[in-house]
Each structure stands twice: as C-alpha cells, then as structure tokens.
Amino acid sequence: MRRFGRIGSVIIAVLLTGTLLAACGGKTSADGKVHIEFFQNKPEAKDSFDKLVAKFNAENPNIEVTQVNPPDAETVLLTRVVKNDEPDIVGMGATDTFSVLSQSGIFEDLTGQPLLDQVNPAYVKQVTDVTGMTEITGVPYATNANGIMYNKEIFRKLNLQVPKTWDELIQTAKAVKAAGIIPFYFTYKDDWQTNLSFNALGPNIVGNDFFKARRADETTFKDHFQEVAEKMLALLDYGHSDNFGKTYADGNRAFARGEAAMYIQGTWAIPELRKTNPDLELGFFPFPTGNDPNKANLISGVDTLLAITESSKHKEEAAKFVEFLLQPENIGQYIEEQTAFSAVEGVNQDDPAVAELKPYFEQSRFVDFADHFIPAAVQLNSITQSFLQNRNIDGFLNTLDTEWDKVANRRQTP
C-alpha cells in the first residue's frame, strides 16, 4: 500500500509535467494547404495588401497567404528572429534593420532569379548599397519620396510659387507666416519625424558616399554636416506654437484640414491625409536643399521590399506570391492606393498630387534616405529630436560621431 502510494505520486507528477509541456507544442496543418506568412511593416498599407492577398488566395487554392501587420512591426520582427520564429516573407523598407538581418543570413539570396528581371536596377543598387553586400537579399517593390507637401489652395490664395531653391523656400515660409498661416506643421513629439529634414538635406548637401567613408572611418559628421544642421534649425522658426508637442497623427489631421501651408513629410502620409479630407488639394515638391535647382535630387527610397527568409520551408510558394505582387496589374493597384511609386519598370504613378515628381523618376534624379545607412543602434531619431530642441549644433555632430563609433566598436564585423 505504501509503496504503491509513493510510486503513484511520482507517476502522477511526471504525467502532469508531460501534459503541461505537451500543451506548449505547435499544431500541424490539417487542411492540406501550404500556409505562407507574409509579415509586413506598414500600417498604412495593411488594407491594400489584404486585398492583394485575398486575390492571390482565390487564384491559388492550394496556397493560403496570411498577412501579419503588428504595431511596431520592425521590433516585433526582430524579437521573432531572435526566437528563430521567422515568417516566410517579409515586407519592409531598405533600412539598417534590413541590412543587419541580411548580414546575419536571415534572407535568401535572390541574385539571378527571374523575380528581379523587371525591377529598376537603381533600386536594386539601393538595396545592396544599404547592406554593403554583393548578394541581393530583397526585391524592391514600392518606393516612396520624401519632400514637402503644400496646400494648393493656400498657395493660390497667397499667390505663391512652388519654391525650387533654399532661399525661395525661406521666402515662401516668411510670406505664409506674414499672412498669419502656419508655414510648416512640425510633428516633433514623434522622434522619427525629426529626421525627415535630415534625410533630405544630408544626401543632397553631403551625399550618401559619405556613409561608405564613415564606415571605413575616413571621415566624420563633424567635418561634413554643419550646413545640414544649420538648415534643420533654420526651419524651426517657421513652425507652430507647439512643434515638439504634436505627433504624426496630429500633423496629418491638421494639414488635411488646411491648418498649414506646407508639411515636411513623405508620400506615405498621402493616403492618411485623404482619409481625413478626401477633397484636400495637395501638391508635393522635392525638398530644395540648396540654391542650384539642377542639383537638387529627389529623396526616394525603397519603402517596401519583399524578402524571402532562408529558413522558410515553402520558398517556391513564397516566390510565387512575390511574383504575383510584382505583376503590373497588382503593383499598379498597390501604388495607386498608397500613392507610392513602383520599383517595377513601366508602371507609372499618375496621381496629380505627385505629378511634379515625375521628371525626377524619369531622369533617375533620385537618391536614397540618409538614415538607411546609419546603424539603428545609433538611435538617430533621438539625437535629432534632442538637437532640434536644444539647438546645439556642435553637440549634435559630436554625438553622431560618438554614437557611431560606439556602435561600430560593439558590432560584429560581417
């Protein structure tokens, strides 16, 4: 009796433990379909991709694609990679986060694959420039533009022309301010909004080759970014009364309601603006960074690329979905809804709001964002936000160099 009691306790304990552990196990697919997870980072684009996913699933009964679009998506993606729980396809920008993941071997090398045949080589080069690798780890899909939106109605009312030089930009802002209207609606409570002017001024005034030299420790921000910093500060005089108290969402609402003449923002915000005010008459012009109109390039980067993870067990089906998205009919639908630009050649964006940008794309007069080359651990956004508030140029440039050096020291060399 006693022996059975003791043994019984042990058996029950082991069974309970086993039962609890088994409950943590994963489930296997029972419907015979191949399940593909498409992890995508743009909240603005969720609806557009939902439509395309539904269309693909209807055309391919044996495959089921699911879109996952969590808040703070890039950080969620990184935490999942740490756990080796990677989605099959990742849609994200060609940023430093993408660069680090690529260098760590997370994504499949697509060099020589037919998926890249229709893609503009300039954007493929942007991808490899950011990663610093010869392998091509993502298919550029949709691109964006960073610049300045303006309210056409306000411009007509004040008889203003679209500025093409820095001096004209400042004169325009002064005229708007004199008329009692907000020249620029700044949204600097969100720290990523403070890097928009940095991203436009840096590549045009300094050039993105700076970052290759910086990676090789051959130059410094202190030596080259003085003018960028000065111009970032100059704009602050033409904001509103609470530049650091308003967010991106506040700014979209305010600009859509015609509260400001101009809005330093990217094209990604246009769909959001139209949700608030479908009748908004907006235009978009490249950021005039200097006084030679012919030297000002449009800032345009890969807003969404499509990468297939190396660990995916369904690479063929994943590639099929990517190929589907790249078809002119489907990417045309996407860029129309998102007011984005196509990385696939021959698919044009005809929205009147961004008509002024067309020549820049046709002539390949565009360069990538500066922040795509800066390691995420440097936390550029925090540094620019702090700088614009304390207005200390030397502190700003020294901090950029210090943080860059710290992170470079700590980082694995690829």
Add this chain to the structure above:
Amino acid sequence: MARRRAAFYWMTIPAVVLFFLFHTFPALQGVYYSFTNWNGFGDHYDFIGFKNYYYLFQDSNVWNAYGFTFKFAVVATIFINIISLLIALGLNASIKARNFFRAVYFLPNILSVLIVGYIFNYLFSNVFPIWGAHLGSDTLAGNILGNEKFAWLGVSFVAVWQGIAFNTILYLSGLQTIPTDIYEASNLDGASKWQEFWKITFPMIAPFFTINMVLAMKNSLMVFDLIVALTNGGPGRATQSISHLIYTGGFEGGEFAYQSANSVIYFIVIALISIIQIRFLQRRETDM
C-alpha cells in the same frame, strides 16, 4: 509522517520544472549571451569576455537612463506613498458612501497602463495646454511631454496617479489591523489627531509602510510601458528608462548581447536597492 511529507515535495515538481524552464533557464541564457557580441540574429557570435560590461560603463546613454530612472523612481515613490496614505486615512474614517469611494479610488489600478498612457497622452496634447494658456504660462501652453526639461514631470504625474490605488489598498488593510481600543485610550488621555497619527497609527502600520515603499520603488525602477505610451523615451533621451533602453537598444538596435549585459547589471542594482531598503525600513520598525 515523514513519508506523507515526501508526497508534498513530489507535488511541487511540475511547478519547479516549469519555473526553471521558462524563467531561470532564459535568465541564465541572457547572462551567457552578455559575454558575446551576438546581435540576436543568425548563428554566429564571438566570446568577448567582459567587453560588454566595460562598454556599458563608457556609455553615456546608460548613465542617462539610470539618471532618469532614479530621479523618477524617488519622486514617484515619495508621492505615491504620501498621497496613498492620506487617501487610506480618509477612506478608513467613518464617512458616508465609504465603500463607493473605495471603489472609485481603486479604479486606476485595474486600467491597463497603456490605456492610461494613451489617455494622458491625449490630455497632455490637447487639454492641459488649453488650461495652461488660460493660466498665462508659456510652458504649460504647450505639451510638456514634448519639453526636454519638463517631460519627466509629466511622466511622474501619470505614474503617481496610477500607482496610488494599489498602495492605498495596502495601507487601508494595514489601518484596519489597528484595534480601536487604543484610540479610545488615547482619547481619554487627551491626545491630539497629530499625536495620534505619529504615536499610534504610523508605528502600528510600519510593516505596511515598509512593503509599500519597497513595492513602489521596485515598480518605479522598472517603468517601461508608461514610457512607451507617453514619450517613447523622448524628447531625445530625456525620459528614457533603463528598461526602455534595454528594449530599444537590444531589439530595435540589434545589440542583443550588449543589452543582455545591461539587464544583468540592472537586475543586480534593483536587487541591491530592494535589500537595502528592506533592511533600513525594518530596522526603523523595531525602533518605533
């Protein structure tokens, strides 16, 4: 008897195994990674000994985060305990609708921190500036969460607002352990309310004061979700707490191993502070 006791030990095995697997083992893994340069992705990393710990002491962002975290934690702890004790004294008195007020004051505790954060984000952005403008204050006419110098006050205000509820409950339960006949005796001796508080009430609830101070300090030192909801560590890094730095540096920044080292030190710091606090306050308990 001994055999019967053995059965109870066996019953704890499942819980111990689960705790080890999901808590102890991951924590030990974190310590292991703190000696590497792993970025969290892929399979390659090198052992670098104590380099991460060395870098931490050179990193002004880490010192900045500790500076904010301690300033915030001390202010929040003091205000939470003073206000919650005052509220508990009020709720313990013979007032009308006492149970109703107890429920009202407990409400902040059951709300999600993120929900509270977003509500106050809206208030700081759209409501308080209007009040500030009426007061004629330039500073308050703007969103103070966007002000490098004052954002920490906004964060502290919300943390205190939410943190009071839990501590009030503990003080209330402490106050109810005091026998009423002691107060009757002191009344006969002509003691004033002030004397009554410092000579009877406070010494009697000293253990509750100790645990409330330790809990408020520990929770404040670990502030994270409120930071995310209100300021995301901004403006700049003005309100970046250690836990927020570990999260953004480790996951957003791709410096998993480096921030693992940061979290090891963080754990040691919090444990030390809690131990010192308990020892100090418990010694004062016996002196009363």
